[in-house]
Amino acid sequence: MAKAERIRIYDVARVAGVSVATASKALNDTGRMTEATRTRVKQTAAALGFRPNVMARALTGQRSFTIGLLTNDTYGRFTLPVMAGINEALVDQGVSVFLCVIEDDAASGMVHVDAMLDKQVDGIIATGKRIDRRLPVDLSGLPVPVVYAFTEGQADAVTLVADDRQGAREATEHLLALGRRRLVHVTGPDSFASVQSRADAFSALAGADAPVLHGAWSEAWGHEAVAQLWAQPVQPDAIFCGNDQIARGVVDALRERGVDVPAEVSVVGFDNWEIVSAATRPPLSTIDMNLKELGREAGRLILDLAEGKPVEPGIRTLPCKLVLRQSCGGEMLAARKDEVLQEV
Amino acid sequence: MAKAERIRIYDVARVAGVSVATASKALNDTGRMTEATRTRVKQTAAALGFRPNVMARALTGQRSFTIGLLTNDTYGRFTLPVMAGINEALVDQGVSVFLCVIEDDAASGMVHVDAMLDKQVDGIIATGKRIDRRLPVDLSGLPVPVVYAFTEGQADAVTLVADDRQGAREATEHLLALGRRRLVHVTGPDSFASVQSRADAFSALAGADAPVLHGAWSEAWGHEAVAQLWAQPVQPDAIFCGNDQIARGVVDALRERGVDVPAEVSVVGFDNWEIVSAATRPPLSTIDMNLKELGREAGRLILDLAEGKPVEPGIRTLPCKLVLRQSCGGEMLAARKDEVLQEV
DNA sequence: GAGTGCTGAAAAACCGTTTTACCTGATGTG
DNA sequence: CACATCAGGTAAAACGGTTTTTCAGCACTC
Numbered sequence: 063m064a065k066a067e068r069i070r071i072y073d074v075a076r077v078a079g080v081s082v083a084t085a086s087k088a089l090n091d092t093g094r095m096t097e098a099t100r101t102r103v104k105q106t107a108a109a110l111g112f113r114p115n116v117m118a119r120a121l122t123g124q125r126s127f128t129i130g131l132l133t134n135d136t137y138g139r140f141t142l143p144v145m146a147g148i149n150e151a152l153v154d155q156g157v158s159v160f161l162c163v164i165e166d167d168a169a170s171g172m173v174h175v176d177a178m179l180d181k182q183v184d185g186i187i188a189t190g191k192r193i194d195r196r197l198p199v200d201l202s203g204l205p206v207p208v209v210y211a212f213t214e215g216q217a218d219a220v221t222l223v224a225d226d227r228q229g230a231r232e233a234t235e236h237l238l239a240l241g242r243r244r245l246v247h248v249t250g251p252d253s254f255a256s257v258q259s260r261a262d263a264f265s266a267l268a269g270a271d272a273p274v275l276h277g278a279w280s281e282a283w284g285h286e287a288v289a290q291l292w293a294q295p296v297q298p299d300a301i302f303c304g305n306d307q308i309a310r311g312v313v314d315a316l317r318e319r320g321v322d323v324p325a326e327v328s329v330v331g332f333d334n335w336e337i338v339s340a341a342t343r344p345p346l347s348t349i350d351m352n353l354k355e356l357g358r359e360a361g362r363l364i365l366d367l368a369e370g371k372p373v374e375p376g377i378r379t380l381p382c383k384l385v386l387r388q389s390c391g392g393e394m395l396a397a398r399k400d401e402v403l404q405e406v
Numbered sequence: 407m408a409k410a411e412r413i414r415i416y417d418v419a420r421v422a423g424v425s426v427a428t429a430s431k432a433l434n435d436t437g438r439m440t441e442a443t444r445t446r447v448k449q450t451a452a453a454l455g456f457r458p459n460v461m462a463r464a465l466t467g468q469r470s471f472t473i474g475l476l477t478n479d480t481y482g483r484f485t486l487p488v489m490a491g492i493n494e495a496l497v498d499q500g501v502s503v504f505l506c507v508i509e510d511d512a513a514s515g516m517v518h519v520d521a522m523l524d525k526q527v528d529g530i531i532a533t534g535k536r537i538d539r540r541l542p543v544d545l546s547g548l549p550v551p552v553v554y555a556f557t558e559g560q561a562d563a564v565t566l567v568a569d570d571r572q573g574a575r576e577a578t579e580h581l582l583a584l585g586r587r588r589l590v591h592v593t594g595p596d597s598f599a600s601v602q603s604r605a606d607a608f609s610a611l612a613g614a615d616a617p618v619l620h621g622a623w624s625e626a627w628g629h630e631a632v633a634q635l636w637a638q639p640v641q642p643d644a645i646f647c648g649n650d651q652i653a654r655g656v657v658d659a660l661r662e663r664g665v666d667v668p669a670e671v672s673v674v675g676f677d678n679w680e681i682v683s684a685a686t687r688p689p690l691s692t693i694d695m696n697l698k699e700l701g702r703e704a705g706r707l708i709l710d711l712a713e714g715k716p717v718e719p720g721i722r723t724l725p726c727k728l729v730l731r732q733s734c735g736g737e738m739l740a741a742r743k744d745e746v747l748q749e750v
Numbered sequence: 751g752a753g754t755g756c757t758g759a760a761a762a763a764c765c766g767t768t769t770t771a772c773c774t775g776a777t778g779t780g
Numbered sequence: 781c782a783c784a785t786c787a788g789g790t791a792a793a794a795c796g797g798t799t800t801t802t803c804a805g806c807a808c809t810c
Contacts, residue, residue, distance in 0.1 A: 070766060081790050086768055093769095095788055113524050117464040118766035121795045126461065128525070131505075136490060137681065138482025146480060146507050153517060158525055161475075161505035163490050173497060180457050181472070181502055281685045307685065314658075337481065337681075341625045341651065414796060425760045430798055437799090439758060462796035465765045754809075761802070766795105773790075779783085 069112045078106040089114075116156075120182060129364055130160045130178035130186045132171075134197055139335060140353060144189055144211055147357020155365060157184070164199070171199030179205070184368035187360050189213055207367035211360040212353070214255070214377075220367070221377045222360050224351035226256045229382030230263035233302045233330045233349055236384055238267065240392045242300035242328055247274045248287040248312060249304025257304060260332075264302060279304070284311020292319060299327055300390075306331040306338040306348055313342050313389060324391030334385050344388035351382050413456050422450040433458075460500075464526060473708055474504045474522035474530045476515075478541055483679060484697060488533055488555055491701020499709060501528070508543070515543030523549070528712035531704050533557055536598065536623075551711035555704040556697070558599070558721075564711070565721045566704050568695035570600045573726030574607035577646045577674045577693055580728055582611065584736045586644035586672055591618045592631040592656060593648025601648060604676075608646060623648070628655020636663060643671055644734075650675040650682040650692055657686050657733060668735030678729050688732035695726050 075085035080103060087093030088103035120126040131148065135141040141161075148159055160183065162174040178186060185206050188197050190213035201208045202216050210221040230247075237245055245268040250257050261274045275290065277283035284303065288311075291297060303309035309331030316323050323329055323344060331339055331348035339346035359380060366373050419429040424447060431437030432447035464470040475492065479485040485507075492503055504527065506518040522530060529550050532541050534557035545552045546560050554565040581589055589612040594601050605618045619634070621627035628647065632655075635641060647653035653675030660667050667673055667688060675683055675692035683690035703724065710717050 071768095072766075082767080083769080083791075084789060087789095090768080093789090094786095099788080113520075115465070115766050116525055117461045117470065118795090119768075120461040121459075121465055121766080121797090122768045123795060124768075136486060138486035139681075142480060142482035142486070142507065145505065149507060153521060156521065156524070158504050158506075158521055160502050161489065162502075163486065163493060176457075177497060177500065177502055180500070181460050307681075310685075337483075337651075341654075415798095416796080426797080427761075427799080428759055431759095434798080437759090443758080459796050462765090463798075465767090465796080466798045467765060468798075752810100755807090757804100757806085759803090761800105763800075764798085769792100769794075771790105771792085774788090776785100776787085778785075780781105 068115070069110050071112065071114065074103065074107045074110055074112050077110065078103045125184045125368060126182040127155070127157045128160060128181060128183050129157060129361075129368070130162060130175075130181075130183040132162050132164060132174065132178075132186055132188045132197060132199075132201075133190060134164050134166055135189070135191045136163060140191065140212055141189055143353035144357035144360070147354035147359075148187065148361040149357075150354070151358040151361030152365065157361075157365065164197070166198050168198045168200075171197065175199060175201070175204070185209065185364040187211055187364055188215065189360075207364060209360050209364045209367070211356055218375045220363055220373055220375050222356055222363070223256075223377060223379055224353075224356065225379035225381050226259035227263040228379070229332065229349040229351065230260035230302070231267060232382060232384045233332070234264050234267040236347075237300040237302060237328055237330060237390065240300070240328055240390065244296065244298045245269075245272045245300045245302065246291060246298040247272065247302045247304070248284065248308055249274065249276060250279045250308070252276045260304065273298075277308075279307060281307050281311035281314070284308040284313075285315040286311075288312055288315035288319070292321075297327075300329075301327060302330050302332075304332055306333045306335045306342075306346055309346050309348065309389070310338050310342045313344070313346070317343070324389055328390035328392075330384075330390050339385075339387065342389065347387045347390040348385055349382045350385045352380055356380050412459075413454050415456065415458065418447065418451045418454055418456050421454065422447045469528045469712060470526040471499075471501045472504060472525060472527050473501060473712070474506060474519075474525075474527040476506050476508060476518065476522075476530055476532045476541060476543075476545075477534060478508050478510055479533070479535045480507060484535065484556060485533055487697035488701035488704065491698035491703075492531065492705040493701075494698070495702040495705030496709065501705075501709065508541070510542055512542045512544075515541065519543060519545070519548070529553065529708040531555055531708055532559065533704075536600070551708060553704050553708045553711070555700055562719045564707055564717055564719050566700055566707070567600075567721060567723055568697075568700065569723035569725050570603035571607040572723070573676065573693040573695070574604035574646070575611060576726060576728045577676070578608050578611040580691075581644040581646060581672055581674060581734065584644070584672055584734065588640065588642045589613075589616045589644045589646065590635060590642040591616065591646045591648070592628065592652055593618065593620060594623045594652070596620045604648065617642075621652075623651060625651050625655035625658070628652040628657075629659040630655075632656055632659035632663070636665075641671075645671060645673050647673065647675050650677045650679045650686075650690055653690050653692065653733070654682050654686045657688070657690070661687070668733055672734035672736075674728075674734050683729075683731065686733065691731045691734040692729055693726045694729045696724055700724050 071082055071085050075082045085103050088100045133141040164171045164174050186208045189211045190197050210219055215221050247264045275287050301312055309329055313323050313329050321327055331346045334348045334350035339348045415426055415429050419426045429447050432444045477485040508515045508518050530552045533555045534541055554563055559565050591608045619631050645656055653673055657667050657673050665671055675690045678692045678694035683692045
């Protein structure tokens with residue numbers, strides 16, 4: 063299985079009967095030569111199973127065909143799907159990804175960034191646990207391009223995030239389309255910009271008087287929120303939650319109170335973390351942030367930047383999509399959503 | 407912040423007043439020279455902030471200071487802690503890690519392995535979702551060393567796994583020490599070797615007639631198992647579960663039946679997946695597999711192999727540890743565990 | 751005093767590509 | 781026909797290190 067000797071471009075050139083320079087140009091589609099020569103070289107290269115030595119190629123000042131992915135998301139909840147997307151976008155281009163999981167202190171961050179720069183990465187993609195929790199390391203003024211995915215960077219940086227507004231709108235519209243009218247939004251700390259965006263979008267549709275409750279990103283807060291809501295004289299008939307963990311807490315709390323989900327109350331989560339959303343009883347309808355697609359896009363962007371193509375800075379959003387399971391009821395209505403919305 | 411020009415070894419040599427050859431040898435602690443010269447060169451290098459170009463260094467046929475981590479664990483449940491450990495062990499050595507998340511088909515696996523070999527990795531660490539689910543790609547006969555972490559490789563390979571027997575023993579002993587006598591083990595499919603190891607260890611302590619129930623690795627199976635057990639005339643007073651998801655299902659099912667955990671029944675999980683174990687009510691006592699330490703060890707091993715140091719092949723196990731929360735009750739007893747065991 | 755052995759350091763070769771500058775015919779051109 | 785132009789291709793110089801070889805100087809021997 064293991065090749066005894068690696069074939070160099072020198073071998074290809076010799077077999078094809080040309081010089082190394084010609085071989086190099088033929089394989090990289092540069093320079094001038096007969097089309098016949100070019101294809102002949104390419105064919106011999108393929109026949110010999112030639113794979114260029116990436117180190118040597120990188121040495122000539124070109125690119126290293128390597129990018130770095132920096133994250134502080136230790137459990138990989140967000141990073142791994144993003145990573146999968148990046149890889150998907152880059153593997154055909156022969157680009158590999160260094161993953162660095164950093165702790166929440168600037169020193170360790172710098173060590174890893176330096177290590178990446180030593181390795182001559184063509185670019186760095188920064189991602190994190192959740193938007194707004196900035197990475198504890200300054201990536202401005204680096205000699206390589208940077209793309210922020212799911213984490214905010216400097217104002218003039220290239221940033222990719224899920225469209226929180228649109229996601230919240232999808233959820234709220236769906237609940238309204240189901241005929242629900244007493245909506246509540248139970249979400250995370252309002253220090254997060256994404257929380258504010260979602261709350262805005264929710265209020266715009268559900269009405270300014272529809273309650274928005276802030277707490278921790280945990281199941282416990284879901285329980286707590288239900289306790290608060292059911293202490294009121296009038297209870298909601300639909301709850302849109304800031305993430306799936308809160309949603310699971312809410313659903314569990316409702317079941318314990320004997321409130322039927324989805325018959326009496328519809329619940330929609332956010333994140334589509336399958337390990338949570340699929341295990342909830344009933345399984346959660348939730349907003350999927352398309353992290354893999356976000357990763358793909360980040361990969362494409364960093365590649366463009368590395369190649370020197372112009373990319374205009376700024377925040378670009380990717381649409382979320384509503385994944386229907388059973389916690390909001392009326393899956394059948396999904397198709398009718400648009401027309402129903404007309405009435406609303 | 408960004409250095410305008412990168413300093414090369416040439417600059418160090420010029421400033422230190424020696425030749426590049428001498429500079430190289432001084433920095434790598436090779437060759438012969440006055441100790442004075444050596445330290446002088448090292449000091450100038452440090453003063454100038456010299457970082458050797460890894461590509462150039464790798465080109466001379468040495469090492470690339472890069473290793474590959476191959477996994478098919480899309481959600482990163484196991485991979486990311488392992489990864490963090492690997493990184494921790496290697497970052498001081500200037501070694502970086504390529505992460506490749508592969509799909510469950512051999513073709514995509516080969517593409518990524520080839521990509522790693524192209525990048526001249528010094529070694530590959532293979533890890534997966536759960537032991538026994540082999541990676542869908544053949545890593546034997548590769549031109550670089552391979553270490554399997556948490557996944558089985560060939561018989562003559564270097565493999566690192568958590569000590570399932572010892573972990574199961576810890577759990578079972580603790581339940582016995584609490585005074586429980588009607589133990590049950592609810593676990594995953596018996597096609598997994600780790601499931602068998604744990605079941606063996608459990609049976610050896612709890613008695614051959616203590617039931618072992620196999621099912622899926624899901625919360626749903628936990629519910630189902632409780633339903634089966636509580637249909638019997640005599641119910642268990644302690645349940646040891648194969649993973650935290652099953653354990654959570656069990657705890658939820660017991661609460662719904664009005665069975666008090668931990669007063670009436672003690673429950674212990676496996677994995678210490680905090681997102682599950684900490685959110686369960688009451689929080690799960692569970693077996694932690696020390697994945698980070700496992701990663702550190704894997705990093706050390708692959709480094710030794712890459713440097714040509716002899717490493718004897720075979721499976722080496724790392725101990726698990728019991729993490730006490732509230733689902734088994736009697737945390738106070740933990741200290742007395744050993745003496746109580748004397749009686750058993 | 752020529753040969754020998756040893757030391758510290760410089761010079762040169764090499765790693766496998768890409769890139770630049772140059773060369774050689776063939777072709778158009780006034 | 782002398783000359784510029786150009787297509788097709790080659791030799792050589794990078795790239796930034798490491799490794800091998802060479803070399804000058806010095807002390808020691810016989």
